[in-house]
Amino acid sequence: MTSFKQVTALLCLPISFMASSHDMLPAAPQSQAVLFTNATVHTVTNGVLEQSDVLVANGEVIAVGQDLDQQEQVNSNSATGSELTQAAKADYLAELETAHIIDANGKHLYPGLIALDTTMGLVEVEMMRPSNDAYEVGFINPQLEAITAFNPDSEIIPTVRVNGITHAQVVPQGDGLAGQSALVSMDSWTIEDALVESDKQFHLYWPHVRWLSTDEDKRKEQLADLERRIDKVFNAFADGKRYLLAQQAGKVEKIDLRWQALAPLYEGKGQLFIHAQSQQQIEQAIALAKLYNFNIVIVGGYDAWRIASALAEVNAKVIYTQTLALPKRKDEPIDLAFKIPALLKQAQVPFALGFSSDWNSRNLPFAAGQSVAYGLTKDEALQSITLDAAKVLGIDNMGAIAPGYKANIILATGDILDPMQAGIESIYIDGRKIDLNNRHQQLYQKYLKR
Known part of the structure; x- marks a missing residue:
């Protein structure tokens, strides 16, 4: 029979693992x-x-x-x-x-260098759930702040900053409205030391179907479910707007932390980072932005260069994260993902380069170097991971x-x-x-x- 001491030791394993620095x-x-x-x-x-x-x-x-x-x-x-x-x-x-x-x-x-769209300090070992604080359950969680789970003592941080990355955007992952991100310094004692002041940063993962089934009935089910999730997104923002109006009129009967947290977004004091890759997703995101006059940033942005004029209508910016990716469609050139930064530049879409990872975000400068081989100048590539990255976050002194x-x-x-x-x-x-x-x-x- 397992003793009480043995059980206690087993329970403490995840805690002791997380406490390492x-x-x-x-x-x-x-x-x-x-x-x-x-x-x-x-x-x-x-x-x-x-x-x-x-x-x-x-x-x-x-x-x-x-x-x-x-x-x-x-x-x-x-x-x-x-x-x-x-x-x-x-x-x-x-x-x-x-x-x-x-x-x-x-x-x-x-x-x-500023690394955008990372899980820095949220993930220590990807395959060990106790060391992964990047996700939270639920579809609508705008009140959650990734910075509260940030570990400034993570072993990963020194291995990343050695490649020149001095700051990282710490981003929550999940479905739907996943929460709020923050910009942190890569050298600090505490969360408070690490945090760089900026406007509110909300993250919305636009609903999509990863792989459409070849079975017709299954395909219809997938598309119907996708439509329901998109409706859920629009309904959530409608609820948030109604809550704000009620609050301003002094008629809120029950406090809801989710809609309270969203208020700065409607007031123009925050940005909505919408994770979307395809043209259809981005067009739906633009429709949402127009409804409420949101300040939006498209994260991923594989097809963003195709709809530059639509993005310009809502003054949207892009964090392109696919610099080292393979094509997303069978009929696309093998090097299309490498060329997209130059295509965004040609289309005059304001963009920065990101590298969606934790430890692997150390390759950000080399991803920018890849874009030089496919159309950007060295100065443009450097700017995309420094000044442009800061501008995407609304920061004007970095x-x-x-x-x-x-x-x-x-x-x-x-x-x-x-x-x-x-x-x-x-x-x-x-x-x-x-x-x-x-x-x-x-x-x-x-x-x-x-």
């Missing part, structure tokens, strides 16, 4: 200015600047230009982005005098190396989009130099000594 200490807040000199700076907002300097202080980029350590540059628009007041000049010079200087001659500076932007910076010896020569030497988040050690490197070093 990585060994890397989060960096302390930036206390000293840093001056990178003589670097090739990929600003994103102002092209690529050769032999240029970047001054970083208090977690922000202060100046970008040549010879920043020379006093005559203090008044230069090219260095600071605007004329400085006398007080600002004094602060600028004070930061320069105490700055830690890093000679980046022959090296590259890139903005930190994704570039320019005065006033957060000091999320990558120092590398080569092309960040090329897995064979990226050569990342150091990464800064909010001006803090983070530890690039991780579980993979520890195991590599361990077995070298075998």
